[in-house]
Amino acid sequence: MRLRFYSFCIAVSSLSLQAQIVSGDDILEKVDRAMNSKTRIVMSTMVIHGRRDIRTVQAQSWQRGTSDAYTEYLAPAREKGTKMLKLNDMLWTYSPSTDRTIMISQHMLRQSVMGSDLSYEDMMEDPHLPNLYSAVTSPDDTVNGRACWVLDLSAKKEDIAYYSRKVWVDKVRYIILREHLFAKSAKLLKTVDITEVMNVQNRWAVKSAVYKDVLKEGKGTEFNVLSIKFDDVLPDHIFTKASLRR
Amino acid sequence: MIAFLWKGIVRDRSRSLFPVLIVTIGVMLTVFLHAYIHGAITMLIQTTAHFNTGHVRVMTKAYAKEADQIPNDLALLGTDTLLSSLQKQFPELSWTPRIRFGGLLDVPDKNGETRAQSPVFGFAVDMKNGNSPEWNMLNIKNSVIRGTVPAKRGDILIADGLATALQIVPGETITLIGSTMNGSMSVTNFTIAGTVRFGVSAMDRGTIIADLSDIQAAMDMQNGSGEILGFFRDDVYHMDQADRITKAFNAQHEHSIDEFVPVMGTLRTQSGMADYLDLIDAYSGVIIGIFVFAMSIVLWNTGLTGSLRRYGEIGVRIAIGEEKGHVYRSMLVESVFVGIIGSSFGTMFGLAIAYYVQEHGINIGEMMKNNSMMMSNVIRARITSFTYIIGFLPGLLATLLGTAISGIGIYKRQTAQLFKELET
Amino acid sequence: MLMLKLAYRNIIGAGMRTWLNVAALSFAFVTIIFLKGVYNGMNDQVERATIDALYGGGQYWHERYDPYDPQSTVDAHGNIPEVLRPLIKQKGAVPILIRQGTIYPGGRFRNILLKGIDPQQKILAIPVSALAERNRTIPAMIGTRMAKHTGLHINDLITVQWRTSHGTFDAREVMIVNIFKTTVQEIDNDQIWIPIDIMQTITELPDQATMIIMNKENITIPTVPGWNFRDLNFLLQDLHSLVEMKSMGGSIFYTILLLLAMLAIFDTQVLSIWHRRKEMGTLMALGMTRTQLIGLFTLEGSFHGILAALVGALYGIPLLSYVARNGWGLPQSTDDFGFAFGDRIFPSYSLGLIVGTTILVLVITTIVSFLPTKKIASLKPTDALKGKMT
Structure with a gap:
């Protein structure tokens, strides 16, 4: 009931917004506000379609703002206990079998995470899109039956992985439902399709998504959120290198 | 007369x-x-046979297509069964599995923090077995300059030049950062048993030799290997015999559409040395x-x-x-x-x-x-x-x-x- | 003089036997020079090809560049040094920019090195002029090995992905405008060559390079901060040690060939001394000392060497110079594109090689001729006259 009320409110407010918002940047700001939170604790799985088999990796992640994240892998058995810590643009990994904390160097960040279509760099990207891109609107479109704004984003600064993006934003929920990532030459490199969303603590969040590196052969990587909790208080010690060995 | x-x-x-x-x-x-x-x-x-192709080499069909890239995600699985069937079917050759791999060697300081790093290329060969043909093929025992040959789990040999460059000596522990056959990051500790010299400067800059089982574990390739090499027992390449064996082996899977069926190639055809x-x-x-x-x-x-x-x-x-x-x-x-x-x-x-x-x-x-x-x-x-x-x-x-x-x-x-x- | 005349007459008088010895010896002679020449030629060719296609007259490397670590190319680039600019302008040096990239032949990812080079350059013997053509797509060039591994052909388009200096992904299609054949794998395997100006633009590294390759004629090598000069001695180090090892193996063959020729000389000498006892006795009776006699027989023996050198020169010079001019064809395929190096070997005979081999053969022949004559030292003229050997 409460959920429906909220949806209604958002719908009404967005209707009124629809009339007012004309600029892509404004929409992007709204998306950013709708999608980001102070902290979150996410339990997720990643389904990786390899050439010979399908693997599922489960992880729990504690995130503070957009800059810091602490992730612990829970399954499969081989990855269990592997931890990663991201503080701004630095990334460390801890492997229990070696009991060593190793900083992932610049070029290793470009490698894929667990054999998926995502790189460590993709994971570490600053998700505040308005900081990185300016947006202009394209003709509207529908994704999975939902009306969307289509925004063409182009980079505001130089040191950015994807020079331009195209995002499909749900007009009512302000959540991105589809994203295309382009090279500087405007060649399509990666696609993200959000296949399912969920409402948690009165916010819309991604429940399932498929990442695909379009240059590479394969079915892409499925990303599923099992549970998500927003704005819990997370103690500072989580985001220290010492916590990796704990 | x-x-x-x-x-x-x-x-x-x-x-x-x-x-x-x-x-x-x-x-x-x-x-x-x-x-x-x-x-x-x-x-x-x-030299080509010992370090590269064997006299004959078995790989999956998919691996063979891009063998120069060493695509371990396409490696042979179920190596033991394949190995014993090869041994039974072609006893005139000695068969040994190998994994070639790349990675980053990370040397810790006394606090466990990274002191030095270097990209490396490695051979994973069977050194647990005293009768393994690898001892002779890679001339392991005679090549050790400092330290000893690997004896226990996690022991590796490292190019002497690399050891000097990284200022490490036998007995020290180093960490190999690589990737598993599935593409996950793999972080494994090894102990340097000894240093070796290859005689080719590219190899002396960054080659390591590890035991097969250790690398199988590190790369999540249990019972898998990139390649199975076959060596004639007299260590001489018999071209006609190699061709015959290869033909007989490949005929078994001729009609399979599975890209992971094992295929065999000879030294002559694989090394680019035919001409x-x-x-x-x-x-x-x-x-x-x-x-x-x-x-x-x-x-x-x-x-x-x-x-x-x-x-x-x-x-x-x-x-x-x-x-x-x-x-x-x-x-x-x-x-x-x-x-x-x-x-x-x-x-x-x-x-x-x-x-x-x-x-x-x-x-x-x-x-x-x-x-x-x-x-x-x-x-x-x-x-x-x-x-x-x-x-x-x-x-x-x-x-x-x-x-x-x-x-x-x-x-x-x-x-x-x-x-x-x-x-x- | 008398001795010389006598020795000469004696061995010419021996007829067939002498000429067979001379034939065998001259054969060993010519073969050793020929094979060593082929060997030197092969090494020269490899060295020349490597210098021509890869090293030039030495290279300035950006201080972070490490050819054994492809990751080093991420940071190994810098502004082309001021001091070298005039030289580059006069085509006396050529900058190369190297970056890592990725291609996806058949949907599989493959790391490559993207190399930018001036299409007008003449310093390296890589047929880059095809890169000068400018259409909308980026012209690119690969070697035959790369073409084989990736299944690429001329006029094929392939997407190359790289990162700009700011880390931004970029990917474009490049068109393969030329596939070149080279024996120098270092410019072929997993590499794509494109024009350097385009590369500097697309990677956002204007005016930058990873290395600067000097012309072979550049004598003055200025010190450039941030860049290390690698001369040919440094660059060819590996090749030289390989060559040294190979020629060690080859020398065993020459030794055996010489041994064989010496066997013939030795046999002839032993027979001469045994057969010509009476002659020796007569000469001694006429007043020739034993030493003179030993000298005569040794001289006769070593005349074989001189004759062999002359006879060898007679057929060897035209033969060897013909091969040196026209090369020795190898039974490999001849490709008509790119530079077809490696299909012919051109032997190179240095003066040192010819003079050295001649002196070596003469000295050894003389020693071998001398050995059996020691018997003469104990010869009694009376016995010798009777045909007895004491």
Whole structure:
């Protein structure tokens, strides 16, 4: 009931917004506000379609703002206990079998995470899109039956992985439902399709998504959120290198 | 008549010793050279076989397509079953699995923080098994410069140059950061058991050798391997046999559409050495041809000098009424005997030396003050079936020809002049 | 003089035997020079090809560049040094920019090195002029090995992905305008060559390079801060040690060939001394000393060497110079594109090689001729006259 009320409110407010918002940047700001939170604790799985088999990796992640994240892998058995810590643009990994904390160097960040279509760099990207891109609107479109704004984003600064993006934003929920990532030459490199969303603590969040590196052969990587909790208080010690060995 | 001539040769050393000696030495040199040239070619092939393709190599079809990229995600799985079936089916080869891998070597300081890093390339080979062919193939024991050979779990060998560059010594623990066959990051600790020198600077800059089972664990490839190499037991590449085995093996999976079926390839086709090997074959043929030709001239000369030695004897024989043609024929038969005896001894001695050099080798590295390397710098002679007969060609024919030509002089000698000649 | 005349007459008088010895010896002679020449030629060719296609007259490397670590190319670039600019302008040096990239032949990812080079350059013998053509797509060039591994052909388009200096992904299609054949794998395997100006633009590294390759004629090598000069001695180090090792192996063959020729000389000498006892006795009776006699026979023997050198020169010079001019064809395929190096070997005979081999053969022949003559030292003229050997 409460959920429906909220949806209604958002719908009404967005209707009124629809009339007012004309600029892509404004929409992007709204998306950013709708999608980001102070902290979150996410339990997720990643389904990786390899050439010979399908693997599922489960992880729990504690995130503070957009800059810091602490992730612990829970399954499969081989990855269990592997931890990663991201503080701004630095990334460390801890492997229990070696009991060593190793900083992932610049070029290793470009490698894929667990054999998926995502790189460590993709994971570490600053998700505040308005900081990185300016947006202009394209003709509207529908994704999975939902009306969307289509925004063409182009980079505001130089040191950015994807020079331009195209995002499909749900007009009512302000959540991105589809994203295309382009090279500087405007060649399509990666696609993200959000296949399912969920409402948690009165916010819309991604429940399932498929990442695909379009240059590479394969079915892409499925990303599923099992549970998500927003704005819990997370103690500072989580985001220290010492916590990796704990 | 033949028995009579035989006795003459055996009993009268003056007429046989020197010619036989010369033929023996000449044939010995020819035989040894043949084996030596084959040995030098074999060395080249062996290096390729030992470090790269084996004499034959089994991979998955998908892996074989891009083998130069070492795509371990497409590696063979179920290696044990495949290995035992290969051993049963083709017992003439010894089979051994290998994984080639790349990664980053991370050296910790005393606090466990990264002190140095270097990209490395590695071979994972079976070193747990004392009978593993790898001990010989990679010449592991003789290549260790510092430390010892790996004995326990997690022991690795590392290129000496790399160890020096990273300032690490045997006994230290290092971490290998690589990726599993599924593409996950893999972080594994290893202990440096010893350092080795490969003899190729690219390899000496960053190569490590680890035990197969350790890398299988590190790369999440349980019972998997990139390749299974087959080596002929005498460590010689037998082209026809390799082709036959490969054909027989591949016929088993000919109609499979599975991209992970095992396929076999030979050294010749996989190393990109097919053209090169053809060239070397031609080249060595020319060299041996030149040598046999030179040898024939020398032995022809021996035939000539042989007749000269017996100038007096022949004079007497003609003087007492032996027919010239008979003398000539008996000389030819004798030269055949000399040829056979000389060639037999020559081949025997040549083979003996060749065998010694085949077993012990000539270390051209020692001449260069740069020994104990993995890439063999020992040239070994190589006896082939042809080595047994090559000496007879010049040994027999040239001696016969030499006698035949020099013997023509017999017909020129006048009986009336003979006693005068013999008086002097 | 008398001795010389006598020795000469004696060995010419021996007829066939002498000529067979001379034939065998001259054969060994010519073969050794020929094979060594082929060997030198091969090494020269490899060295020349490597210098021509890869090293030039030495290279300035950006201080962070490490050829064994492809990751080093991420940071190994810098502004082309001021001091070298005039030289580059006069085509006396050529800058190369190297970056890592990725291609996806058949949907599989493959790391490559993207190399930018001036299409007008003449310093390296890489047929880059095809890169000068400018259409909308980026012209690119690969070697035959790369073409084989990736299944690419001329006029094929392939997507190359790279990062700009700011880390931004970029990917474009390049068109393969030329596939070149080279024996120098270092410019072929997993590499794509494109024009350097385009590369500097697309990677956002204007005016930058990873290395600067000098012309072979550049004698003055200025010190450039931030760049290390690598001369040919440094660059060819590996090749030289390989060559040294190979020629060690080859020398065994020459030894055996010489041994064989010496066997003939030795045999002839032994026979001469045995056969010509009476002659020796006569010469001694006429007043020739034993030493003179030994000298005569040794001289006769070593005349073989001189004759062999002359006879060898007679057929060897035309033969060897013919091969040196026309090369020795190898039974490999001849490709008509790119530079077809490696299909012919051109032997190179240095003066040192010819003179050295001649002296070596003469000295050895003389020694071998001398050895059997020692018997003469104990010869009694009376016995010798009777045909006895004491």
